[in-house]
Amino acid sequence: MKRLLVCLGAAWLLAGCSTSNNDALAPNTVGSVDLQRYQGTWYEQARLPMFFQRNCAQSEAQYTLKPDGNVAVLNRCRTAEGKWEEAKGTASPQVPGKTDKLWVEFDNWVSRLLPGATKGDYWVLYLGDGYSTALVGNPDRRYLWLLSRKPQIDQQTRDELLSKAQQQGYDTTRLIWRTPDADMPKE
Template identity: 45%
Template sequence: MKIIFFIATIAALAGCASFDPALPTQANVDLNKYMGTWYEQARLPNSFQRDCVSDVRADYTLLPDNTIEVVNQCKQKDRSVKAAQAEGRLAANAPDFSKLQVRFAPRWTSWLPMVWGDYWIMKIHGDYEYSLVGTPDRRFLWVLSREKRTDQRVVKELLAYAANHGFAVQDVTTTPQ
């Protein structure tokens, strides 16, 4: 009887567990080509960008130790500029440069796994003209471009790709540049 109860409990718990299917990422990312300035065109709302109302951009610089300097900035409602610096690195066990992690917390906390956020390059469009970035839990998503003004067809194509991979693109907000 105990064995039947144990098996039934495991089966019930397994049925309740949520499973995120693997998130595909872009093959053969060239980090040198990825570096530079990216302008945010759309994103899933998140708490750390709630004050950002326009002109959201990220600047990436590859450092000699193969880490990435990240500087994010945006305009807030009062038109002031908000900036945040971070460090990026290759995710543990990542087969290539499509799976990165970013840390905005102080350097002394870098040994803590929870201070690193996933930054997975899902798709690159054109010759590094557009990038679709997300997280494997599907909570965070960004459409980035090299230019402030974009081809909205490409942005919609990237969002459709994200929707096909489980992202709630109906909640996406566009970013005025």
């Protein structure tokens, strides 16, 4: 009987460990983002594969701070054929007053049909000096974006962003890199 109780206790303890708080395993965020400084244009340098961006050769995002403290989002994607596609949405803090973990919801038929059900995590994991570069991901490390204020970055900046992403536990071997402007068809 004593052995049974010990085994049950061990099983209960192990079950508690396996269902522990996911935040302990989640990547670290920057703590606070000055959304006034964060707004503007960001160019995607690389990303982990994502269904919604499967046809994108180049992507950029335009963020505009709204009077209510949320952020208007305009994502643009240039396909390999040189055509631009756009998606509009809104980013809002997951916790009021905490600006490094945002929800992003795009305005489409699914979000109109199921309000709130299509929100995605937008966690700011790293910000370069002067808000010049950023790493954005989600808590389960399934998505990652390496962003810059410039369409192209130098090798040192690229290596720095890769290092930061690897330190956070992201698989950088699967990154899809931005197609250089020179390799894109002219409009």
